[in-house]
Amino acid sequence: MPDVIGLNSNLSDNPSDAGYANTSRSTMVVDLGAIESNYRKFRMLAPQSACGAVLKADAYGLGALRIAPFLARLGCGHFFVADVEEGAALRKVLPLSAKIYLLHGAMPGLEAAIEHHDLLPILNSREQLDAWLRHCRLRNRLLPAGVHVDTGLSRLGFPIDELQKAAENERVLSDLPVVLFMSQLACAEWRDEISRQQLDQFRKLTYLFPKAILSLSNSAGLFAGCEFHFDLIRSGGGILGLSISGDPDFRPSQVVRLRTRIIQCRRVKVGEAIGYHRSYPVKRQMRVATASIGYADGFPRSLGNRGHVFVYGARAPIVGFVSMDLISIDVTDLPESWTVPGTMVDLICPEQTVADVALAANMLSDELTTAIGRRCRRLYVSAKRDEMRRH
Template sequence: MIVDLSAIEANYRKCQALAPRSACGAVVKADAYGLGATRIAPFLASLGCTHFFVADVEEGVALRDVLPSSAKIYMLHGALPGMELAAEQHNLLPILNSREQLEAWLRHCRVRNRALPAGIHVDTGLSRLGFPIDELHTIAENRNGLSELPVVLFMSQLACAEWRNEICLQQLNRFRRLAHLFPNAILSLSNSAGLFAGREFHFDLIRTGGGIFGFSTSDDPDFKPMQVVHLQTQIIQCREVEHGEAIGYLRSYTVKKRMRVATAAIGYADGFPRTLGNRGHVFIYGRRAPIVGFVSMDLVTIDVTDLPESLTPPGTVVDLICPEQTVADMASAAKMLSDELTTAMGRRCRRLYVSSERDDVRYR
């Protein structure tokens, strides 16, 4: 997997330009969507990013070791039971999602005799994480511990910002009506898709992940993200397969005429989608070549009959994600989300970071 840092920088600047009155925070959970959080987050910090969002304490600790001490690292899952001390020790900010999390964090503050900062997440319509609106009102009006808590971030999550429909506007209005409860907090409602919903959705802080990493988040002609991810592998072996023979497990592809088949070193253990067996394609020297047979654990078989034999010896580079086939293209063919695809690929693929402007090439 090749990760283009210059493209990340360009996309980050584009996101900033879409919300010029707001800070642009980076969502780098799930190892920056499989692209490598400990490499990408410091790069974004060098561009001026100061707000980072992860899922939990483990992800936060990994980032704290590579980010400036001034960087704000928010844990979207909050501090799970027993992890409060680790969050404090590593200067991580839990986003509190429920009364139980609030009470646990306040107990920890009392034990430590410190007023430790945190964020508050309210559910305005996604029905996933966050305080129910009525419960948050009750807690705030009764001051049940909130007077002891420095609330540094107040956030919610849009359910369908891409559509900017009635539900989206309803969430906006609910969030606005609650914002006065936390007058000193940074306000954050929009993710990447929310960038295009309108400036009224932007508030103080945008939380963008897909926008930075080049995943299409809008049909807006003014926002064309640069492609960040390229994926390559190599041919291990080529062979002739005769008419009537079959390829792969369960003999899923029957050869209809003599075929030259290349076997390449990638499979579902690398996050390459099994659903692309017998229906996906790759590119070799810019020429399209179909996948034949099932995708196996770490191998894929490709019909290279129409390519000159001189172009397909062992070691030949096979392009899977490239200008001819973007992350979005492959994800659509596999019936996946773009970030679902890269998150799966990031677990095993070796990553190479390149930056044309900075003349920077590094392996993970």
């Protein structure tokens, strides 16, 4: 398991400090205190609704098995993942009272595994509904599930007419314990007429499930208006500090920091070139540091010759292509004492957030964090010393 240490938000640049001495590779630092701050902000913004956590794709790459129990201790009782594998892993670290929903529903042949791990499939088609009811008959018991209706995204979910037919004409849903009824907003960030239409369609269908928890809003939907909130907000990127709203009154606390270390520093002369295909021609005497991160770690290859990093808070350009394991950095203007082997290099930091790096790479913020692979170690920090733990 990754390390969990008690640190304040001003992380040291000394590689011998706690948490860095035992790796030469890159480290994603995840601030649990910032996650707590974001979670509490969301609860305050929707005080009449519960705040669930969407932790699919390993909590957007940040580490679901560490973040989920932390949120559970804060009072979060609803968790959303993509599929059975993610749900089964989460069930091992969450209390039995926690509800774990599968956004992909009940895939064929996995109904028994869903029941075994006490998971809640969100049924999104007539085929899934019929298969789940067959499993209920086989087990001679009614097993709870959720229902997803498509109100405008044209992705997962029952078509509206098909759901109404199943519920009203055929009454196949009458005996099924539907614990959650949801839809997904297509463009909540825009707060436009499309979102209003989706709201109206969803609201008109809620009578079909009078006992179910109602959920329409994701993180961005929280800011569309309180009428979108219903019983449960499904927050993923918002809790995890990723950009989810253009609302000027809300900025999530930054959760992620990405760091690596300098391997060596060298001088290059005018007329030489840096990197594969000699992509950066040297036009002045330079000092170039090579740092231990590359596209194999999920750092965007597109940032070669155009991105930048920070060393002791000072900006330094990336020169040459991003290669599999390495990047080259122009440190000519930095003191030599700042660029000795082992020096920390910040790629995502207060000076350059996840959103900044994603924008420069023409990516989404969660696209960037989910791409950062397992070769990059996760380090969980908290300012609260009484939460210090090491795994």
